[in-house]
Amino acid sequence: MQSELNPYAPGSGLRPPAMTGRKAEINAFDLIVARSKRQLHSRGMVLTGLRGVGKTVLLNSLRAHADHMGWFTIGLEGMSGSTGASIIREKLARELLMASRKLVRRSATSRIKEAVKTISSFSATVGVAGAEFGFETTQGRADSGSIEIDLEEMVEDLALALKEERSAFGLFIDEMQDLDSELLAALITVQHQAGQREWPFYIIGAGLPNLPAVLSEARSYAERLFDYRRIGPLDESAARQALEEPAVKFGARFEPKAVEELALAAVGYPYFIQEYGKAIWDLAPATPFTQTDAVLAIEAGRSQLDSGFFPARWERATRSERNYLRAMAQDGEQSCSTKTVAERLQSSHQSLGPARAGLIAKGLIYAPEHGLVAFTVPGMAEFILRQHDGNE
Ligand SMILES: Nc1ncnc2c1ncn2[C@@H]1O[C@H](COP(=O)(O)OP(=O)(O)OP(=O)(O)O)[C@@H](O)[C@H]1O
Ligand SMILES: [Mg+2]
Known part of the structure; x- marks a missing residue:
């Protein structure tokens, strides 16, 4: 499809072509x-x-x-x-x-x-x-x-x-x-x-x-x-609508399997919905968008996220902060106790204070409760686990 007509808007604070689920x-x-x-x-x-x-x-x-x-x-x-x-x-x-x-x-x-x-x-x-x-x-x-x-x-x-x-x-x-x-x-x-x-x-x-x-x-x-x-992820019907409505407005449409595939991969996260929507529009040769287009779009969208959305955050962290993030990532997306992080890094809770505070100040993690830390970005744990640059 013509890229100059691409209606999707992945980015910080960018108005989506259809704001659904709110x-x-x-x-x-x-x-x-x-x-x-x-x-x-x-x-x-x-x-x-x-x-x-x-x-x-x-x-x-x-x-x-x-x-x-x-x-x-x-x-x-x-x-x-x-x-x-x-x-x-x-x-x-x-x-x-x-x-x-x-x-x-x-x-x-x-x-x-x-x-x-x-x-x-x-x-x-x-x-x-x-x-x-x-x-x-x-x-x-x-x-x-x-x-x-x-x-x-x-x-x-x-x-x-x-x-x-x-x-x-x-x-x-x-x-x-x-x-x-x-x-x-x-x-x-x-x-x-x-x-x-x-x-x-x-x-x-x-x-x-x-x-x-x-x-x-x-x-x-x-x-x-x-x-x-x-404010949480969009439910399934809102996620589909966020994908379908802009397409229709610009003269395209999705086969049901295609939209299902994209909504599932985005797990309802608006940023990911926009990224995948943009990808399928750019790579689909014609409308309606097919399931194969969707599979390719997810791949393209992920690689886009891996080269922009995630690294932009990862690169803000210092070496010791990255070690802290790696220790957290072992628990996946869920929150993780600061005590466990200290054990994994074989350090004292106190000596990790500056790394934790630095990550909170940079908005990469937050404390959902006293003694717990969690990622502020969905999918960050998986991204970190995909980094093969070892402990620095
Ligand atoms: N309800 C929605 N439906 C569809 N797309 C949306 C919706 N809300 C946001 N988006 C899209 O999601 C992306 C992120 O939106 P936004 O910047 O408002 O998030 P945020 O929660 O403020 O993130 P941050 O914490 O990083 O500031 C944008 O690309 C936006 O277009
Ligand atoms: Mg914001």
């Missing part, structure tokens, strides 16, 4: 938006799941819906490391100022104007002058220098102004587990305040499966503050 989450979010129109409060939402399962595209589509429904929305992405904290504050400030420009154009009530002044003060305190965006600031509002107090004042002024318009403030945060603890605690505190005082402010977060634990560690009541949704 009705429950979409409906739950639609309800939050619908309630906000009636000035009724709901809990924020947290989406968690493994890498490549579709958290980012889902989060983006929820944000697009909120935008469409007239919410004031901001998008952020957590970043680990020492510079992450300052970069994200600056990004928050800039995004707020940009969104404010649109807001004042749409609705310039006196309350909104006052809220924008508070946003401008908040942004200036964080280090981005609102003046360059043409805004005045309010003295004594959101300018204490304490992120928790300033964030709360800014959210209060903005959310209450939006409430009058039957709108709301939605903060969409991807890779939320990587936010620095100070900002994370401040955000949770403000979400808590918002719930009690019925300010229409909602954090919609996405991140790795350890995110709920990270949130609870920051503030113990975080457990009850959000509607937690686990």
Whole structure:
């Protein structure tokens, strides 16, 4: 088939040609938006799941819906490391100022104007002058220098102004587990305040499966503050639909056996579905796609994953981290106890601390529970076992 028409989209955060299997989450979010129109409060939402399962595209589509429904929305992405904290504050400030420009154009009530002044003060305190965006600031509002107090004042002024318009403030945060603890605690505190005082402010977060634990560690009541949704692989019918719908749209179709074969090989993982879909489109000589095309596509897709998706992660690990990953891979996809890893490497639990911490910081593994580690990428264990470069 013609490659330039290939509709499939394997990649990070790339919008799939058909986003299937996420009705429950979409409906739950639609309800939050619908309630906000009636000035009724709901809990924020947290989406968690493994890498490549579709958290980012889902989060983006929820944000697009909120935008469409007239919410004031901001998008952020957590970043680990020492510079992450300052970069994200600056990004928050800039995004707020940009969104404010649109807001004042749409609705310039006196309350909104006052809220924008508070946003401008908040942004200036964080280090981005609102003046360059043409805004005045309010003295004594959101300018204490304490992120928790300033964030709360800014959210209060903005959310209450939006409430009058039957709108709301939605903060969409991807890779939320990587936010620095100070900002994370401040955000949770403000979400808590918002719930009690019925300010229409909602954090919609996405991140790795350890995110709920990270949130609870920051503030113990975080457990009850959000509607937690686990984003898993697609079920069989959603997986087929994700493959078939784009093909049909572009004038092709699958023989039933072909789509079955691909859905099975992808084990429902959206990233793999896109990779295999792309492969079959590129290599099938004609439509309908046959079972033989599917078998060849799985081979081509796997080799693509083995030269991109997996190595991109593997190469980020240092030598000692790779040894740690190899020891984990012996248990396959399941989680593995840190004690077992230490035994396999004939090292002490303590001396492996830096390797484990490094892998967690790089997002290659996570701790599903205390004393356990697991891969963040489906199929990573098998990939590691296929590497024949021996222990380094
Ligand atoms: N519901 C879906 N149906 C079909 N394809 C999807 C779906 N969700 C995501 N995809 C595809 O899966 C791939 C991964 O999506 P995405 O980047 O959103 O995953 P993620 O969970 O955010 O991964 P990471 O943790 O690495 O950021 C993309 O190629 C995307 O097009
Ligand atoms: Mg993502």
